[in-house]
Amino acid sequence: MSTCDQFRQLYEAYAIGALDVEERAALEAHLATNCPACTRAIEEARGLVAQLAYLAPEASPSRAVKKRILDAVRAGKAPAERAGPILPWWAWAGVAALLVGTVVSGWEARRESAELRKLHDELTKVEAQRRALAAQMEQAQRTEAILADPTSKQVSLATKAANLPGVRAYWNPKLGIVLTGAKVPAPQGNRTLQFWLVPKGSGKKPISAGIFRPDAEGNLALLIKEPPAAITDTAALAISDEPEGGSPQPTTTPTWVGPVA
Numbered sequence: 496m497s498t499c500d501q502f503r504q505l506y507e508a509y510a511i512g513a514l515d516v517e518e519r520a521a522l523e524a525h526l527a528t529n530c531p532a533c534t535r536a537i538e539e540a541r542g543l544v545a546q547l548a549y550l551a552p553e554a555s556p557s558r559a560v561k562k563r564i565l566d567a568v569r570a571g572k573a574p575a576e577r578a579g580p581i582l583p584w585w586a587w588a589g590v591a592a593l594l595v596g597t598v599v600s601g602w603e604a605r606r607e608s609a610e611l612r613k614l615h616d617e618l619t620k621v622e623a624q625r626r627a628l629a630a631q632m633e634q635a636q637r638t639e640a641i642l643a644d645p646t647s648k649q650v651s652l653a654t655k656a657a658n659l660p661g662v663r664a665y666w667n668p669k670l671g672i673v674l675t676g677a678k679v680p681a682p683q684g685n686r687t688l689q690f691w692l693v694p695k696g697s698g699k700k701p702i703s704a705g706i707f708r709p710d711a712e713g714n715l716a717l718l719i720k721e722p723p724a725a726i727t728d729t730a731a732l733a734i735s736d737e738p739e740g741g742s743p744q745p746t747t748t749p750t751w752v753g754p755v756a
């Protein structure tokens with residue numbers, strides 16, 4: 496058994512600060528030798544714990560609760576057997592996260608039990624929430640960055656309809672396009688709005704950049720991360736009203752058009 500093996504079950508406990516003094520001193524002495532395997536494992540454990548903390552920022556488990564979870568996991572027992580149903584969902588998620596590491600072995604025999612299935616379900620739910628949140632945040636940050644960047648080119652899309660507002664696009668060569676508008680009426684029924692890049696050069700066909708509908712308030716904030724053409728190859732932006740699912744080419748005269756100067 497290598498030195499690292501004796502620490503393998505302590506990484507997660509170390510990351511949440513639940514090790515006792517001797518264990519922590521021993522692990523830290525080992526980390527001071529710059530062991531790459533243990534250093535990486537600790538970083539991973541910290542990342543996992545940080546995600547859980549991020550999901551439950553108001554819920555900071557007491558040291559006693561942490562200890563009980565860790566003890567239970569190490570002993571291969573479900574915390575519920577000792578603690579009763581007092582553990583909140585996030586603590587269960589914490590236990591489930593701890594199980595993902597090398598501490599699984601003690602639970603192997605109980606894999607089919609209802610409790611483990613519950614833990615697995617919790618973890619799956621937490622992971623799905625985390626991913627959805629991360630995707631939303633990435634989208635919001637990118638939109639903000641495009642709007643704030645002075646190198647983003649602004650394109651005003653005008654309409655001939657007197658009752659409709661104008662729409663504005665911000666095209667950043669590196670980050671993509673954000674299409675913004677307010678009080679934009681939703682298209683009729685199941686119809687959709689479709690965004691087009693009109694290429695430079697005569698006879699070239701518009702390229703679809705996506706379909707969208709404004710939200711219930713008529714707000715529009717469409718992000719196109721990877722526009723299907725370069726800004727230097729594009730003469731104009733256009734939006735047309737199309738059947739559900741969009742069209743390969745515009746089937747109506749575009750409602751909004753703006754030149755890419």
Ligand SMILES: [Zn+2]
Pocket residue numbers: 498499525530531532533534
């Ligand atoms: Zn090591």
